[in-house]
Amino acid sequence: MKHLQLRSLRVRLGAFIILIFLLLIVLMAANNIIAFREIQNKIYDSMKETLTIYQNRLNASFSTTEKYLKNFAYDDGDIRIIDKSDFSSEQYFSSVYHVQKSFRSALSIYAIDGFFLYSLSGDTFIEETQSDSAYNTYKNIQNEICRKLKLNTFLTSENKGKWFPVKISGRYYLFRVIQIHDSYVGAWISTQNALQPLVGNKLNQSIFLINDQGLVVSDNPPLKKLSMEGLSENDSYQYTVVNKIKNLIVSCQVDFGKLYIISLIPENQFFMDINKYIPFLIVIFIIVISLMTLTAYIINRWVLHPLKLLNTAIYSLKSGNLEVQIKADGVCIEYEEVNNAFNEMVNEIKTLKIDVYEESLSKQQIHIQYLMQQIAPHFLINCLNMSYQLAEINRTDLMKTMLKDLSQYLRYTLSSGQTVALKQEIMHVQNYIELSKIRYPNSITLYTDFIPETMQATVIPLLIQNFVENTIKYEVVPGKEIAIHISSALIQRDNGTFVHFTIWDTGCGFNSEVLERLQDIGGYSKDASTMHIGINNVLQRASLIFGPENCSFHFSNRLHAGAQIDIELPFIPFFIKEELF
Template identity: 25%
Template sequence: MPPSADRQPAVLMGGIYLNPLKLKRNSIQFKLFSGVLIVLVPLIALLFFNNYYAIHVVRDQISVSNKNTISLYMRQIDENLDDVSKYIYKLALSDPDLIELNQKGLTDSYMLSKVRLSNELSQDILLLKAVDSMFVYSIPNQDILKTYRNSPSDALFVYSQLMTRLQPEMQSNEDITKQWYAETIGKEHYLVTYSKTDNVIIGAWVNVKNLLTPISYVNKGENVTPLFATDRGEPLVNEDFVREHQIDLNRQTDSYYMSGSKEQFLVVGQKSSISNISLIALVPDSDILKGLPYLTRVIILCFLAVALLVPFSLMMLRKTVLLPLRRILMAMKLVKEGNLKAAITPYRTSDEFEIVNDSFNGMIQEIETLKISYYEEQLQKQQAELKYYQLQIKPHFFLNAINIIYNLAQVKKYELIQELSISLSRYFRYMLQTNQYSVPLDKEIKHIRNYLVIQEHRFPNRFQYEINVENQALPIPVPPLAVQTFVENAVKHAMSMDRVMKLTIDAELRKDEESTRLWIRVQDTGTGFSEEALAKLRAGERIVDEDGEHIGVSNIRERLHHLNPGSELTFTNRPEGGASVEMLIPV
């Protein structure tokens, strides 16, 4: 049964609506749900852990392999670059031809030194592997000596930009040695180093792409992207590739990490020991996981098996256990609410539930029979009490009424005698009706008027009454003598020969969003209830005084409870004096 709109949101599992907010910890649904979770959660966690562990192991292996490779190449590059740095340092300290270049003026000795130095550099550059060009710049003569391994097409542009950027060093009087650093000239990236001694700058540079040529050749056929990056995470090679996949290169390269937006890449790096760059390898994660096809299939099959097994198991539990229990619980709930017709309709189920259903239906039939018998017995008892109360006509009331008629006859007030006789006959006729369980409020009010007319003649000038009843309330049924009993009690206990007693009866219909109820109030101007009597009335106890036990109020309370469930009786003392009784009867 789907949950209604006003209930808490439920989860559908295997055709069963499980509301985790309303599941009681001791319920079968909670135990079944918990049992399924206890089995599934460790299984799923194991599958996830196994998959994660396998992926982690493969990534570790791939990262170690690539780490070893790029570390080897980074050491080779560092060694080659260090050889160039040592060569430049040695040349600056020991070559005599550099002395002539420190002098200003293009003399013959200057030109001879320049030719000898050019020949020396042209021979030595072939032995230095990690360099594209070497240069010697004479600051006094603003003359540059260049030599190339292979003359690059952009060599002139590189030197023009490089000389411009070295202007601050040229104007300095101090000796400067600059280790290899990354320099961007145009759209290309270069590694540059130089040493300034006196008025001569000796330096070398290499295009970063040329440093990757041996690595690209070795990794040919593998989907691995090598590149160089600065210590700020700026790529020096394959910039478009890094930007397209949004790969973060600004992390520590001590161990591998995963990065990338569209596709994840395993990032492994090795920092150079003599420059501000790092050699990095990017391996696509998809290529790494291709090495786990069998394990991936097993995990997928396990997930599919669990996904199919759980709903099937829950459907079987629902059909064999939960639905029969739900039918029994729904029937028991209806019985608890008072519906004894809530038998479980026979249906095909397990033998144990069939026995329970048959026993439940038989028990409900027996309870219904016993309840009907008890209800009839209670009604007979109340009817007997009502008859007793109706026949409980006090002799002094009857004698007082006859005495009033006699006195009126002496003064020859025949019209009052007729009026009193009619009221008295109607009063006794109503009191002797014992076969009705309820009467319209209009009929009860008419009977009360007859009674009050008699009392008005009995206590002339000392008794007043007022009746205010809405027309909508007149046809509402009430138990007979329900209001009359409280009227008689008011006259009996509130009447005094020292003052005028006024009796007021009000009745109206009160409606709210949930129900409509008949409100009746009887109040007088007497001395009110005693504290003891008020406590007993509110507690529902019977009152015993010198006249014996009073069954009228208890009888009304019982009849309202059985015939009008939800009725309320309220007893209070008025602040200005007198008693007040209020009744609320559901319509």
């Protein structure tokens, strides 16, 4: 375990950075004792310049974050969907996912601890926070936000349009909140994290934030309140006493709120005599230069070189080389984990490529079954035999009608695409019925009841014809009349408009064994041993074209009648439909 810790990139770089940092602190402390006034001016000017630079950085950072919040609040339609609080709808979960994804992406761009969206109407709280933060901390923040928003004490008139401090569980946070409809969009960052790049680990008691009333709004401050008198004046130095030590005050007002960045410089730093340490400082300077050179070499050896290898491997993968691998030996443990993850990802891509190929083969097999079903050889042979018999008895009129209907039947089955309009399918069914009537005169009657709006609905070829053919095949006998009823209706659901088809006949219906199997549509469509190729093919093609979650088939025996099939598909007008498969 100790060996692994020594190989850690964090430990190695941390040790060198701390060493350099400590040496720089010593150097700064030595320079502070050259002369009281000179160093006082230099330190004050330097700190003032540092605060100004960081103030500009904070202003820019908070301004870009605020711009993102405004764009998100006023341009994102997902907020309206979340406000409706329809927790069972797919749109609601999709909107929550989009919001989380947007916040997650924003966290990688903006220097912020977290983003949140709170819907007051549905009491829905969505947040994304930095992954290295404690769960309890952000849970307390969430509870406090929800509580104050419900009480309408969070976003007051004084806080609107600016960043404002809030104390939660003993710690201060800066918030920016925008109200949109019944929702609140906001971001927060702890004052400690906001000042961390400026403060460092050794000065966190001397740099802090105060509001326009002089109240300190930072964690673990050296004092609770500071007098605002003369703070904004630059013609004289201001002092305050902390723990019996006189401190020079350096202040800078920020633009994003009524806040000041305050730095306290102890006066005793100006009295330290460092003249005798000048030769030592020269030696320290040489050592720092040497350490910086060594640091550059180490960073190149431990960081840049492994990154270069990883980058080369990624470009090789992008070019299509699925055999690329990165050696994980001899690098830091973090890079070893990244390299191993990359190698595993390449192997998974190879496996996924094989799976996609196998899935493509499966879809091709389904299409082959569809072509076999289209040809319907037994029906074609029966029609040709019937034509021959009609020719023998000189019934050329019926023979001409049969051959004409048969040509239309073959043209539809052999030339139709993956989808057709319902009107085309119904014309094909009517043509098929006319052909069947020649074989079974006075035995088949077709009744249709279609809503005109549904005639342009997108369906798969042979969707209805398959079930009509089954009725004629198993129920029609000479001398017995069978009625076939087909109807359509439009149904409005939460996830869109659907077209509902009902097909039923006056035959004997499904037998109990077949009907029991048909109740489990998922299992029936996956059963390769089924003898009902037509039904199985319709189920699989409908699932591939419209998605298994968007189409439904229900088989039953109608009361005082025969078999009944209810089909429900998404209503997509055929003339504006895009390819779905």
